[in-house]
Amino acid sequence: MNLYLDLAAATPLSDPMKAYLTSLLDLYGNxxxxxxxxxxxxxxxxxxxxxxxxxxxxxxxxxTFTPSxxxxxxxxxxxxxxxxxxxxxxxxxxxxxxxxxxxxxCASCLCHTPLQVTPVGRIDLSYLDKLLTQHTNLKPLxxxxxxxxxxxxxxxxxxxxxxxxxxxxxxxxxxxxYLPSFPIDMSLWKHDVDILTxxxxxxxxxxxxxxxxxxxxxxxxxxxxxxxxxxxIGGTENVLGIASLGKAAADYDYSSVTSKSRDYVYEFVTKxxxxxxxxxxxxxxxxxxxxxLYLCFKGVEGESLMILLTMNGIHVSTGSACxxxxxxxxxxxxxxxxxxxxxxxxxxxxxxxxxTKKELDAVCAQLKQCVTTLRRMNTLET
Numbered sequence: 001m002n003l004y005l006d007l008a009a010a011t012p013l014s015d016p017m018k019a020y021l022t023s024l025l026d027l028y029g030n031x032x033x034x035x036x037x038x039x040x041x042x043x044x045x046x047x048x049x050x051x052x053x054x055x056x057x058x059x060x061x062x063x064t065f066t067p068s069x070x071x072x073x074x075x076x077x078x079x080x081x082x083x084x085x086x087x088x089x090x091x092x093x094x095x096x097x098x099x100x101x102x103x104x105x106c107a108s109c110l111c112h113t114p115l116q117v118t119p120v121g122r123i124d125l126s127y128l129d130k131l132l133t134q135h136t137n138l139k140p141l142x143x144x145x146x147x148x149x150x151x152x153x154x155x156x157x158x159x160x161x162x163x164x165x166x167x168x169x170x171x172x173x174x175x176x177x178y179l180p181s182f183p184i185d186m187s188l189w190k191h192d193v194d195i196l197t198x199x200x201x202x203x204x205x206x207x208x209x210x211x212x213x214x215x216x217x218x219x220x221x222x223x224x225x226x227x228x229x230x231x232x233i234g235g236t237e238n239v240l241g242i243a244s245l246g247k248a249a250a251d252y253d254y255s256s257v258t259s260k261s262r263d264y265v266y267e268f269v270t271k272x273x274x275x276x277x278x279x280x281x282x283x284x285x286x287x288x289x290x291x292x293l294y295l296c297f298k299g300v301e302g303e304s305l306m307i308l309l310t311m312n313g314i315h316v317s318t319g320s321a322c323x324x325x326x327x328x329x330x331x332x333x334x335x336x337x338x339x340x341x342x343x344x345x346x347x348x349x350x351x352x353x354x355x356t357k358k359e360l361d362a363v364c365a366q367l368k369q370c371v372t373t374l375r376r377m378n379t380l381e382t
Contacts, residue, residue, distance in 0.1 A: 001313035003359050007291060008149045008177065008350035009317060011204045013244075020247050021206070021240055031237055032228065041239055048246025055249035056179075056196070058186040058213055064229050065242050066210040069176045069199025070101035071223060073143075075212055075232060076172045076195045077105035079220030080141060085110055090170070091138040093131065096335035097121050097153070098145045102174055103331065106143050115144075120281045121153035121336050123160055132167040140169030146178035149202075150332050150348065151280030152292030154178065161192025170194045170218075176202055176210075181257050181289050186213060194218060200245035203252060209241035259290035261351035261360060266293055268364040273371055275299065279338065279346055293349040296338075300374045302346045308370040309347075314363055316349045 004012070013021075024044070029037030031045050046060075053060045066072040082088040093113050094106035106112050113131065116124045123144060132140050142164045147154040157173055164171045172195040175184060180202050189196070195218065200209040212232075214220070226234015266283050269276055275298040281288035297305065302318040309316055329343045349363075 001362055004315045005349045005351060006315055006317045007352055010201050021244060024243055044243050045237060048242045051246040051250045052211055056184045056186045062213050064212040064232050066212055066233050067208060069197055069210040072197035072210040072212040073102040073174055074105045075223040076197055081109045089139050090141040091135055093140060093142045095123060095144040097148045097332040099174055102143050111138060117335050119336050121148055121151050123155055125163055129163050140167055142169055143172040146173050146175040147289050149177035151294050152289040153280045154287050158192045183254055203248045205245040205248040206241045209238055209245050257290055258353040261353050261355045262291055262293045264360050265363055273368055291351045296342045296346045297371050298345055299378055300345050300371055302344055304374055305347055305370055309366055312366050314366055316347050318347055
């Protein structure tokens with residue numbers, strides 16, 4: 001068996017996508033060139049920009065392509081703030097369950113204050129309102145994730161935006177984890193969100209391409225100096241990556257998004273594996289991503305469980321891919337107040353929804369067997 005259950009980290013390319021990208025390999029011109037070889041490549045980028053704009057119900061002029069979702073997050077935060085305290089207009093507030101790129105960009109700012117989340121990982125709106133009321137010297141710049149790719153919790157973006165704008169602030173939203181499961185309509189969200197970012201490789205596009213949407217009235221300092229992407233991200237564009245995102249956006253099918261695979265495995269686990277519980281919003285719940293199953297198996301090292309499952313052909317993770325090489329405790333798990341004895345006992349399974357019953361039964365059987373084996377080994381060691 002070779003079953004990939006880490007869709008929150010990256011998604012495979014479809015056969016039509018592979019055929020489409022192969023058809024573009026002879027378009028060697030530089031999109032900035034004015035001669036005939038550059039024209040079709042320039043047109044390709046324009047069509048991709050329109051496709052992505054249509055995907056989130058925006059206008060092409062508000063779309064900036066970036067080298068990744070992390071680059072988009074960095075551009076959003078550092079493009080607004082300044083290292084010079086004499087001219088910096090913002091105090092930055094960041095969700096502790098946000099992607100590491102957003103957390104680190106915010107932490108690098110002159111004035112940075114972390115937000116608080118509830119035990120399931122939702123932004124504490126009362127605390128946010130109180131915090132913004134107390135901090136009145138600078139304009140608030142609030143940075144959050146629309147949904148956590150790690151623990152699966154969905155934020156109420158529009159309510160958060162209402163609080164932020166009541167205090168005359170700016171709201172930056174990383175939608176990378178949210179957009180693969182739920183459509184976004186920026187014609188509605190633009191009243192609450194000032195900047196939106198997301199990554200392409202969670203939408204079945206190539207890795208190495210991201211998007212930043214912003215209100216036209218906002219001015220950002222460039223992340224990479226040059227002339228491309230309205231001067232915000234200089235350098236010759238990643239044409240294949242951008243084209244793949246344009247096609248992925250045009251072909252994306254939300255009707256195939258389902259929680260059936262997740263719920264099937266979760267039901268088995270709760271009935272057959274003791275001392276196990278879900279991390280994040282309840283299952284089932286409208287506040288949780290439908291494909292996300294983040295579980296704590298008490299007394300089991302998550303990394304060891306992941307390795308055992310991988311040896312049996314089932315590929316899962318211990319959390320966000322950006323944290324996979326770091327053995328320190330997950331910031332998200334610490335932020336929700338998880339028991340310190342449990343923070344290293346978790347694995348994340350994220351499903352496509354197209355898994356067969358035979359495959360899911362194999363996942364269930366292997367989970368039970370591997371957890372039992374590891375717990376038995378721990379007992380013998382002690």
